[in-house]
Amino acid sequence: MSIAPIVRTVEVKAPPARAFELFATRMEDWWPRGRTVGKNPHAAIVIEPRPDGRWFERDAEGEETNWGKVLAWEPPSRLLLGWQLTSAWAYDPDFLTEVELTFAPAEGGGTLVTLEHRDLERFGADAERHAASLGGGWPNFLADFARFADSQS
Amino acid sequence: MEALGALGDPTRRAIFERLAARPAAVGELAAGLPVSRPAVSQHLRVLKEAGLVNETPEGTRRIYRLDPRGIAAMRDWLDAHWAGALDAFKDFADAQVEADRARTTGTGDDT
Numbered sequence: 001m002s003i004a005p006i007v008r009t010v011e012v013k014a015p016p017a018r019a020f021e022l023f024a025t026r027m028e029d030w031w032p033r034g035r036t037v038g039k040n041p042h043a044a045i046v047i048e049p050r051p052d053g054r055w056f057e058r059d060a061e062g063e064e065t066n067w068g069k070v071l072a073w074e075p076p077s078r079l080l081l082g083w084q085l086t087s088a089w090a091y092d093p094d095f096l097t098e099v100e101l102t103f104a105p106a107e108g109g110g111t112l113v114t115l116e117h118r119d120l121e122r123f124g125a126d127a128e129r130h131a132a133s134l135g136g137g138w139p140n141f142l143a144d145f146a147r148f149a150d151s152q153s
Numbered sequence: 154m155e156a157l158g159a160l161g162d163p164t165r166r167a168i169f170e171r172l173a174a175r176p177a178a179v180g181e182l183a184a185g186l187p188v189s190r191p192a193v194s195q196h197l198r199v200l201k202e203a204g205l206v207n208e209t210p211e212g213t214r215r216i217y218r219l220d221p222r223g224i225a226a227m228r229d230w231l232d233a234h235w236a237g238a239l240d241a242f243k244d245f246a247d248a249q250v251e252a253d254r255a256r257t258t259g260t261g262d263d264t
Contacts, residue, residue, distance in 0.1 A: 006232045010239040012246040018253070022246045030245035032237055113242070115235055120228055 005118035012111050016103040017076035019111040023101060024049070024079055028057075037089050038065035047081070049073055055081055066091040071098065078102050083117065097122055159203035164188055165196045169219070172206055176218035 012019050022030070027045040036042045040059035045067075047055050053070040068091075072080035079101040086092050097119040106112045159165060168182055179197065183190040197217055200206045207220040 003228060006228065006235055008232075008235050008239050010243045012243050013250040014246050014253075018250070019246055022249055023242060026245070026249075030238075030242045032241050035234065035238070113239065115239060117231060117235060120231070123228075 003120040003123075005116050005120065007114065007116050009112060009114045011106050012113060013109075014111055015076075015109055016105055016111045019113060020076045020079065020101075020103050023103075023113070024073075024075075036065075037067070037085060037091075038063065047079075068096070068099075076103055086123070095122065159199050159205060162196070162199075164192070165200060168193065168196050169200060169205060172217055172219050176216050178211075178214040178216055180214075182217070 014022060024047050027047060028042060031042070031045055033041065036045070036057050038057050038059050040061065040063070042057040043060045044058040045056075046058065047053065047070060049070075050073055051070055053073065054066065055068045055070060056064050056066045058064045066084065068082040068084035070080070071082050072078060074080075081099040081101070082096045083099050084091055084093065084096050086095050097117065100116045100118070102114045104112045104114070164186065167186060171177060171182060171185065179190060179193055182197075183193045186193065188196075197206065197208075201208065204220055206217050208215045208217050210216075
């Protein structure tokens with residue numbers, strides 16, 4: 001079973017090098033509040049600037065929660081991240097889906113930022129594993145999804 | 154119907170949450186909810202069509218459970234999540250560029 005990747009684009013006024021920098025090194029300043037996985041609100045979201053670097057959030061007490069890792073760090077044009085949060089919103093080093101960001105020059109000096117989140121079918125195998133161990137549920141994902149659905153209605 | 158749309162209804166979400174806790178037959182679901190058994194069946198049909206639950210026969214009953222392959226819900230959630238995150242990024246990045254320009258031209262405050 002193959003699931004279509006998520007592809008989203010947004011155009012920003014900053015040139016590619018600056019857009020890359022803001023995206024990758026200032027994530028804590030723009031990532032939507034409350035859309036993180038740690039117990040407490042995030043104080044920092046860190047992407048270590050090198051292949052195999054960690055991608056994690058840190059709360060005010062210094063507690064860190066892993067999200068994934070850096071697969072390719074290629075400023076100013078490309079950032080490839082491994083999203084290692086399962087359908088149960090838990091970090092699993094053996095689980096990985098790819099999130100690729102490309103930063104292309106746009107007319108007028110800005111940047112077209114394209115995000116592709118792929119390998120989504122891996123959530124299916126992962127969900128089946130969780131289903132086997134949890135008796136048929138996606139409990140953590142569900143609560144988050146319900147909040148999200150509420151916010152949309 | 155998309156997974157997200159299917160879960161937009163509070164009764165369907167209640168059914169979905171009960172099935173997340175444990176698989177159940179229509180009668181068991183109806184007993185714990187303020188809706189009729191035919192209404193529960195109708196909601197289960199919508200959830201099934203959205204790929205969120207499946208059913209297996211067990212004796213004379215049909216047992217409903219979450220469909221582990223129903224990752225359409227996961228995809229919908231992630232898609233909406235990324236849309237919101239990129240919008241937030243754009244707002245932030247564009248504001249930073251304004252600040253950069255203000256500094257360059259010497260008209261902004263130096264904070």
